[in-house]
Amino acid sequence: MSKTPEVLAALTTKYASRITEPLKIVECREIYEPHPFTIGAKYVAHASDHCGGMLGEATMRAIPCAHCHKPYSEHKQSLAIMVEVTRKCTNKEAGTVLHNIKAEAEADGISLFGFVKGFELISAAQRKSTTSLKRATT
Numbered sequence: 001m002s003k004t005p006e007v008l009a010a011l012t013t014k015y016a017s018r019i020t021e022p023l024k025i026v027e028c029r030e031i032y033e034p035h036p037f038t039i040g041a042k043y044v045a046h047a048s049d050h051c052g053g054m055l056g057e058a059t060m061r062a063i064p065c066a067h068c069h070k071p072y073s074e075h076k077q078s079l080a081i082m083v084e085v086t087r088k089c090t091n092k093e094a095g096t097v098l099h100n101i102k103a104e105a106e107a108d109g110i111s112l113f114g115f116v117k118g119f120e121l122i123s124a125a126q127r128k129s130t131t132s133l134k135r136a137t138t
Contacts, residue, residue, distance in 0.1 A: 003030060003079065011108060015081055015101065022089035023097045026082040026116050037075040040066030079110045085118030094122055 003011075011028040019025045039055070042063050047055040050062070060072040085094060098113050105113075 002077070011079075011081075011110070014108075015105070018101050018104070019081070019083060020097055022085055022087045022121075023083045023094055024086050026084055028079065028081050028110070031078045031080045031112060031114075033076040033078075034070075035067065035075070036077075037072055038065050038067035042066070078112050079108075080112035080114050081105060081110055082114045082116045084116055085121045088121045091122055 008028050008030070012025060015028065016025050037060060039060070043055055043059050043066075046063055047053055047059045051058055057072075064071050065075060083098075
C-alpha cells in the first residue's frame, strides 16, 4: 500500500543523518512499475456489487488496470531512497555509504537506491584512477 507524504518525509529525515559524504539524500519516494495501478468506473460498480461498496484490493485483483489492462499482480510498487553525489569519489566509496544503511533500509521496506544528480562524479573519478593505474604499470 502507498505511504503517506508524512511517512515518506519521516523516512527522508531519518536517513538524512545516516547517508554521509560523498552522498546526500534527496528524498524517499515510491517507484511504480510499469506505472501506478489505475482505477476506472468499473471498479466502483464491482465494489458496490461484490464488496459492500469497499473499493479495495479485492476489487483491484478482480478487474485489470484501467490504463494498460494488465492485472494488479503485474504492477509493482517499491520504496526507494534517492540520493545525489556531492563530490568526486570512487564507486567503492559511494557503495560503502549505501551498504552501511542497507539492512536498516530493508527493515524499513526500502528496496531501491537511485541516483538523481551527480552520478557522473563517480564515473569521472573512476576513469581518472583507472588511467593513473595504467600509466603507473606500463
